[in-house]
Amino acid sequence: MDPLNPETLIEDSQYAGRVDVTYTTGQSNLTITNLRESDSAEYRFMFQTHRFKWGSDLHGTTLTVTALQIQVTKTSALQDTTYAELKCHSSCTPAVYHYIWFKNGQNLGHTESTYKGPINITDKISCAVSEHEEYRAPEVYAPVSPSVSVDSSGDIFEGKPATLRCRSQANPPAYYTWYKKTKTSALQHVSEDSQLFLSSIQLSDSGDYCCVAKNQLGESQSKYLNVDVKYAPKRADVSQSHREVVEGVSVNLTCSSDGNPAPNYSWYKDNQIMLQGQQGVYQLTSVRSEDSGIYHCQAENQYGLISSSSVHINVEYSPRLPSVSVNPPGEIAVGGSVNLICSSVANPAATYTWYKESTTSPAASGQMFTIEAIRHEHGGNYYCQARNSRGHHNSTLYLIVVLSSATTAVAGSITFIFLFGLFLSAFIIFRKKMASRQTSETRERPGVIWTNHSGQNSGQQLETLSTAAPRINRSTDEDNLYYTSVVFSKTQDEPLYSNFMPAEAKTPQEEEVDVEYSTVVIRGTSSISSHDASEESCALYSTVSKVNGL
Numbered sequence: 001m002d003p004l005n006p007e008t009l010i011e012d013s014q015y016a017g018r019v020d021v022t023y024t025t026g027q028s029n030l031t032i033t034n035l036r037e038s039d040s041a042e043y044r045f046m047f048q049t050h051r052f053k054w055g056s057d058l059h060g061t062t063l064t065v066t067a068l069q070i071q072v073t074k075t076s077a078l079q080d081t082t083y084a085e086l087k088c089h090s091s092c093t094p095a096v097y098h099y100i101w102f103k104n105g106q107n108l109g110h111t112e113s114t115y116k117g118p119i120n121i122t123d124k125i126s127c128a129v130s131e132h133e134e135y136r137a138p139e140v141y142a143p144v145s146p147s148v149s150v151d152s153s154g155d156i157f158e159g160k161p162a163t164l165r166c167r168s169q170a171n172p173p174a175y176y177t178w179y180k181k182t183k184t185s186a187l188q189h190v191s192e193d194s195q196l197f198l199s200s201i202q203l204s205d206s207g208d209y210c211c212v213a214k215n216q217l218g219e220s221q222s223k224y225l226n227v228d229v230k231y232a233p234k235r236a237d238v239s240q241s242h243r244e245v246v247e248g249v250s251v252n253l254t255c256s257s258d259g260n261p262a263p264n265y266s267w268y269k270d271n272q273i274m275l276q277g278q279q280g281v282y283q284l285t286s287v288r289s290e291d292s293g294i295y296h297c298q299a300e301n302q303y304g305l306i307s308s309s310s311v312h313i314n315v316e317y318s319p320r321l322p323s324v325s326v327n328p329p330g331e332i333a334v335g336g337s338v339n340l341i342c343s344s345v346a347n348p349a350a351t352y353t354w355y356k357e358s359t360t361s362p363a364a365s366g367q368m369f370t371i372e373a374i375r376h377e378h379g380g381n382y383y384c385q386a387r388n389s390r391g392h393h394n395s396t397l398y399l400i401v402v403l404s405s406a407t408t409a410v411a412g413s414i415t416f417i418f419l420f421g422l423f424l425s426a427f428i429i430f431r432k433k434m435a436s437r438q439t440s441e442t443r444e445r446p447g448v449i450w451t452n453h454s455g456q457n458s459g460q461q462l463e464t465l466s467t468a469a470p471r472i473n474r475s476t477d478e479d480n481l482y483y484t485s486v487v488f489s490k491t492q493d494e495p496l497y498s499n500f501m502p503a504e505a506k507t508p509q510e511e512e513v514d515v516e517y518s519t520v521v522i523r524g525t526s527s528i529s530s531h532d533a534s535e536e537s538c539a540l541y542s543t544v545s546k547v548n549g550l
Contacts, residue, residue: 009021014038018033018034019031019032020033028045035065037065037067038065039065040063040064040065040066041062041063042060042061042062042063043060043061043062043063044059044060044061066090067090067135067137067138068090068127068128068129068135068136069088069089069090069138070086070087070088070125070126070137070139070140071086071087071088071089072084072085072086072140072172072216072217073085073086073114075216075217077218081118081119082118082119082120082121082142083116083118083119084116084117084118084119084125084216084217085114085115086114086115086116086127086140087113087114087115088113088114088115088127089113098111098130099111099112099113099127099128099129099130100127100128101125101126101127102125102127102128102136103123103124103125104123119142119217119218121142121217121218122141122142123141124139124140124141125139125140126139138171139171140171140217141171142170142215142219143168143169143170143213143215143218143219143220144168144169144170144220145168145221146166146167146174146176146211146212146213146220146221147166147168147222148166148209148211148222148225149165149225150162150163150164150225151163151164155230157201157230157231157303158201158202158203158230158231159200159201159202161197161198161199161200161201162198162201163195163196163197164178164195164196164197164198164209164225164227165194165196166194166196166222167194168213168222170215170217171215172215172217173215174213174219175192175213175214176192176211176212176213176214177192177212177214178190178192178193178209178210178211179209179211179212180207180208180209181207181208181209181210181224187210196211201227202229203229203231205227205229206228206229207226207227208225208226209224209225210222210223210224228260230260230261230303231259231260231303232259232301232303232304232305233258233259233299233300233301233304233305233306234258234259235257235258236255236256236257236297236307236308237255237256237257238253238254238255238295238296238297238308238310238311239253239254239256240252240311240313241253241254244316245287245313245314245315246315246317246390247287247288247289247316247317247318247390248286248287249286249287250283250285250287251283251284251287251313252281252282252284253267253281253282253295253297253311253313254280255280255281255297255299255308256280257280257306259299259300259303259304259306261301263299263300263301263305264276264277264278264299264300265277265279265299266297266298266300267282267295267296267297268295268296268297268298269293269294270293271294280297282295282297284313288315289317289347291313292313292315292347293312293313294311294312294313295310295311295312295313296308296309296310296311315347316348316388316390317346317347317390318346318390318391318392318393319344319345319350319386319388319391319392319393320344320345320346320393321344321395322343322344322384322393322394322395323343323344323395324342324383324384324395324396324398325340325341325343326338326339326340326398326400327339327341331401331402331403332374332401332402332403333402334375334376334402334403335373335374336374337370337371337372337373337374338370338374339368339370340354340369340370340371340382340384341367341368342367342368342369342384342386342395343367344386344395346390347388347390348388348389349388350386350388351365351387352365352366352367352385352386352387353384353385353387354366354382354383354385355382355384356382357380357382357383369382369384371400374402375402376402378400378402379400379401379402380399380400381398381400382397382398382399383395383396383397
C-alpha cells in the first residue's frame with residue numbers, strides 16, 4: 001500500500017466481500033477472509049473526522065500470504081512414462097512435519113516433503129499440510145493438448161500480416177515450439193514462442209502449422225492449423241494432347257494455373273470467347289479444318305486474372321478435289337500451246353503431278369502443265385493428282401482437242417463463205433427493193449418502154465395477149481409480192497424467163513391474196529438480127545405490189 005496514496009479496502013474491488021472492519025472501545029479491527037497471495041502487502045490504520053485526521057505517520061503491519069507449492073526437482077523419461085522427483089514447500093517455513101500427497105485426487109499415503117515416482121502424461125499431482133487437506137498446493141501436470149488459432153482480418157491474403165497463437169494448460173508453465181509441414185517436406189522448426197507473427201505473408205508461408213507445448217513433466221502437440229494464403233493467378237499455361245493434329249482425331253487443350261482459390265477458366269479462339277467453366281480442359285472432338293486457329297485461356301479468381309500464352313492448332317488434311325483450268329480455252333491448233341493449271345486446298349500444301357489417261361507414267365509435275373508446239377498425239381484426256389503427307393486426290397478428266405492446219409483452213413473458208421453469203425443476200429434484197437420501186441413508177445405511166453441491156457430503145461413493141469387485173473386484198477402491215485410471166489415472141493425458139501421472189505411471211509392480221517398472172521408477148525421485127533436477138537434476150541421483170549386500199 002502506498003503511504004502517500006492509501007487505498008480504502010472497502011472500496012477496492014479485489015477485497016469486495018472479503019473485508020470486515022469492526023470498532024470497539026479504543027481499537028479498530030480489520031478482518032480479511034479467503035486470503036490470497038495477492039493480499040500480501042503493508043496495512044496501516046488512519047483515523048479521520050470531518051475536522052481532522054491522524055495516524056498517517058504511524059507504522060503499519062506487513063502481511064505475507066503464502067501457499068504450498070510443488071517444485072519439480074528432477075525428471076527422467078522412459079517411453080511414455082516420466083519419472084519425477086517432486087518437493088512440497090512454501091515461502092515460509094512453519095514447523096510442519098507431515099505432508100499428504102495426492103495423484104488425480106487420490107491420497108497416495110506419502111507423508112514426506114519429497115515424492116518420487118512415475119507420472120503419466122495425464123496425471124495431476126498435488127500436496128497439502130497434514131490436517132489441512134483443504135489447502136492443497138496447485139496440481140502439477142504435463143501440458144494438456146494445445147490449441148492453435150490465427151489472428152487475421154479476413155482471408156490470409158498474400159502481403160497481409162497474420163499472427164498464429166498457441167495455448168495450453170500446464171504446471172509448471174509450458175514453453176512452446178512452432179513447426180511447419182508442407183506437402184513436400186516433413187516438420188520444419190519455425191520458432192520458439194507461444195505466438196508466431198508473420199508480418200507480410202508470402203505464398204511460401206502456405207502450409208500446415210502446429211505447436212508443441214512442453215514442461216518438465218511432458219509435452220503435447222497441437223492439431224495442425226492450415227495457413228491457406230490466397231492470391232491471384234500468377235501464371236497460365238496451355239498444353240495440347242497431340243502435337244500433330246490430323247483431321248478427324250480428338251484433341252484436348254489443358255489450361256493450368258496456380259491461383260488460390262482455384263480459378264475459373266475461359267477459352268478463346270482467335271480472340272473470340274468459346275467456353276467458360278471451372279474445368280481447365282477444352283475438348284475438340286473429331287477436329288475439322290475450320291478448327292485451325294490460335295487458342296489461349298484465361299484464369300481468373302476474385303483476386304485477379306491472367307491470360308496464357310497462345311497455342312496454334314494446325315489441322316492437317318489430305319487434298320480436296322482438285323480443279324483444272326486451261327489457258328487458252330477451247331480447241332488448240334497444231335503448233336500452238338496450252339497451259340493447264342491445277343489447284344487444290346490441302347494442309348500441308350499439295351504437290352501436283354499430271355497424267356494422261358490410260359498411261360501410268362507422269363506427263364509432268366508442278367501446278368502448271370505447259371504443252372508447247374502441240375501435235376496430234378497431244379490430244380486426249382488429262383488429269384492432275386494433288387498429294388501431301390496425308391493423302392492424295394485426282395481431278396476430273398480434261399479433254400484437249402487438237403485441230404490440224406487443213407481443218408483450220410477449211411474452217412476459215414467456211415467462215416468466209418458464210419460471211420460472203422450474208423453479204424450477197426443483203427445485196428440481192430437491196431436490188432429487189434430497188435426493182436420494186438421502179439415497177440411502181442412504171443405502173444403510174446400510160447405506156448411501158450422496154451430497153452435492151454445497152455440502154456437503147458429496141459423498137460420492140462409489147463402486145464398484151466391477155467390481161468387481167470389481179471385481185472388484191474388490202475393488208476394493213478406489209479406489201480405482198482406477185483408474179484408476172486413475160487414471153488419473148490420471135491421466129492426462133494427463145495427462152496422464157498420467170499423471175500419470182502418468195503412472199504414474205506404473213507402476219508396474223510393479213511388476209512390471203514389471190515394472184516392472177518399476166519402474160520406479155522414481145523414480137524420482134526425483122527430489123528433485129530439473130531445475133532442481136534441472142535444478145536438482147538434478157539429477162540424482163542414485172543413486180544406487182546399490193547396497194548393499200550385495193
